[in-house]
Amino acid sequence: MARHRFGGIADYVISVGAGNVATLQPGTSVTCWNAAVGGTQYTDLTDTDGTTPIVGGTLTANSSGSVPEFFGPDGVRSLYLDANGGSGPRRRTLTTDLDEDFDALQGATIPATTVTTAGDLLAGTGNAAVDRLAVGAPGQVLVPDPRAAPGVRWGNGWRRRDLPHAAVADALSAIAAPTVTVTKQATSTIASAQALLPPDSGPFLYLGAGSFTYGTGTPDSSYYLPLSRYPNTYQSGQANWAVEFCTDASVFEIKFKYIGSATRYRLSVDDQKITDLPQLTGATAGNEGSSHVLKFTFATAAPRKIRFDFTTMPFGGLFLPPGATAWKPAPRGGRLGIFGDSIDDGSAQNTGAGIGTWAYRAARMLGCSDVWDQARGGTGYITPGTFAALGDRVAGDIAPYAFDTLIVWAGYNDNQGDQGAIGTAAASLYAALKAAVAPGADIYVIGCWDPTGSPATSIQNTTATLKTAAANAKLPFINNLTGQVYDGQGNLVATQGPWMTTQIKAAYVGADNVHPTDAGHAYLARRVVDAIKALMPA
Incomplete structure (x- = not known):
């Protein structure tokens, strides 16, 4: 005035x-x-x-x-x-x-050409200025974001009230499990089966991976695998992924290539898992590299949504009985990426590699069907292991796939390194990730894993370094050593207690004294989800 x-x-x-x-x-x-x-x-x-x-x-x-x-x-x-x-x-x-007054008004006028798309908004940026906020994608809502110039952005708007009940989302299905039979052959054992529905043109919704392709030679030329994880090759790309389809058949078969004892699957029906842990296929040693069919026989014919979580299991398509139909379902909950090391990707201490870790469980509790395990064991912010450091994997593993939500959990393999180098790498990584994810995406950073309940100084220092880098990047940070949860402005929003203590270590950490067991991953899924919930609107 x-x-x-x-x-x-x-x-x-x-x-x-x-x-x-x-x-x-x-x-x-x-x-x-x-x-x-x-x-x-x-x-x-x-x-x-x-x-x-x-x-x-x-x-x-x-x-x-x-x-x-x-x-x-x-x-x-x-x-x-x-x-x-x-x-x-x-x-x-x-x-x-x-x-x-008119002169001042003219000076504050925004040209109509600023608004270029139907649905664009004008939002205040502070200092008596406004700027264009481009229209969001379908289903997105405005959410606060200190990283954005106007302080808000279009986001996926996960709210606690919208999440499925954890006990239901990660519970075993109450239906009678189908009978499962494996046969070493490339053709169907179903009488008068319909022609194979091939991986590239069948009614399949692929989740957890992208850039699918057939291999070369026999039998790989008839098997589908994704290339969406470092080193992004057919033989050594993404081992953990999922496929969904709907069918009214009482019996069906999936065709697969048996790699070895690492070849496992988890079946879910109508969004609930039939088994808690990934299962062996029943194929036997000596048949590695051979085509097999896995038959699932239900007591009755009925419309069902089928999901397979695969690890190290090339997919060759679907056989149906006469008269049965199949169709493609829709994904839910956006695309969730997990970027880190073997705490995320799995180890010999848990069943089923990446599909047996906390990541797939947490995704179910978050109501997200499209969870991508983009982690690699032995790697970190500055540590390449036998693969590549996180920053060197952004271009190939993150940028092409438009993640709506990304959880970054690494640092354990770096904790003996130089803290200055870790901080520099983290700052560079967070900047690259913000540019690589989908517009409006949420990025959460978790600190350095501690398997002991009494973290060494190097682990505490690494967590402090990552916390500083996350704060500078205006990213939420979850300190698993203390259970403290910070929002993107650096405000402490929750204190939930240490994720690991000396009292619970034996129940949750494997014989190698580093990696979580199956029970440990089930526990960590709850801790990750509860920490993220603290950062969500009610």
């Missing part, structure tokens, strides 16, 4: 004399009012310097009868002048500095 200038133009005090002649009245006292009749007198007037009060709020016409220049009360742009002691008549006058 500001005072505005009045008077000094064609404002005169006149009276009607003999013969109706208008006569100027110098020296007349003039008062200012907020209404033409009655109302309240304005007394808070100042001289032309804008500071010196005009005593009593009474103006005096000059020698020519003109009302002198003055400043009215704060924010007043029009008022009524009275030269008759307040009895009227009164005449309305306007501020003489409206041109300055």
Whole structure:
């Protein structure tokens, strides 16, 4: 608000004399009012310097009868002048500095060309400025984000109230499990089976991986695998992924290539798992590299949604019995990426490699069907292991796949390294990830894993380094050593207690004293989800 200038133009005090002649009245006292009749007198007037009060709020016409220049009360742009002691008549006058208002308005005007797409918004950026906020994707909502210039962005808007109940989402199905039979052959054992529905044109929703392709030679030329994880090759790319389809068949077969004892699957029906842990296929040693079919026989025919989580299990398509149909379902919960080391990717201490870790469990509890294990064991912020450090994997493993949510959990393999180097690598990684994920994506950083319950100084230092880097990048940070959860502005939003203690270590950490067991991953899934929930709106 500001005072505005009045008077000094064609404002005169006149009276009607003999013969109706208008006569100027110098020296007349003039008062200012907020209404033409009655109302309240304005007394808070100042001289032309804008500071010196005009005593009593009474103006005096000059020698020519003109009302002198003055400043009215704060924010007043029009008022009524009275030269008759307040009895009227009164005449309305306007501020003489409206041109300055128009100039300011023109200076604050945003060209129409700023708004280029239907649904664009204008959002304040602070410092009396606004900017264009491009329209979001379908289903996105506005969420606070200190990283964004206007302080908000379009996001997926996960809310605690929308999440599935954890006990239901990760529970075993109550239906009768199908009978499972494995046969070493590339053709169906189903009588009069329909032609194979091949991986590249069948009713399949692929989840957890991308860039699927057939191999070369026999039998790889008929088997589908993704290339979406470092080193992004057919033989050594993404081993952990999922496929979904719907069918009304009472029996069906999937065709697969047996690699070895690492070849496992988990079956889910209508979004609930039939077994808690990934299962062996039943193929036997000596048959590595051979085609097999895995038959699933239900008691009755009924529409069902089928999901397979695969690890090290090339997929060759689907066989159906006569008359059965199949169709492609839709994904839910956006695309969730997990970027880190073997705590995320699995180890010999848990069953089923990456599909047996906390990641797949947490995704189920978050209502997300499309979870990608982009982690690699032995790697870290500065540690490549036998693969590549995290920063060197962004271009191939993150940028092409538009993640809506990304959880970064690494650092254990770095904790003996130089903290300055870790901090520099983390800052560079977080900047690259923010540019690589989908617009409006959420990125969560978890600190250095501690398997002991009594973290070494190097692990505490690594966690502190990552916390600082995350704060500088305005990313939420979860300190698993203490259970403290920080939002993207560095505010402590929850303290949930240490994830590991000396009392529970034996129940959750394997014989190598580093990696979680199956029970440990089930436990960690709950801790990760509860920490992320603390960062969600209710």
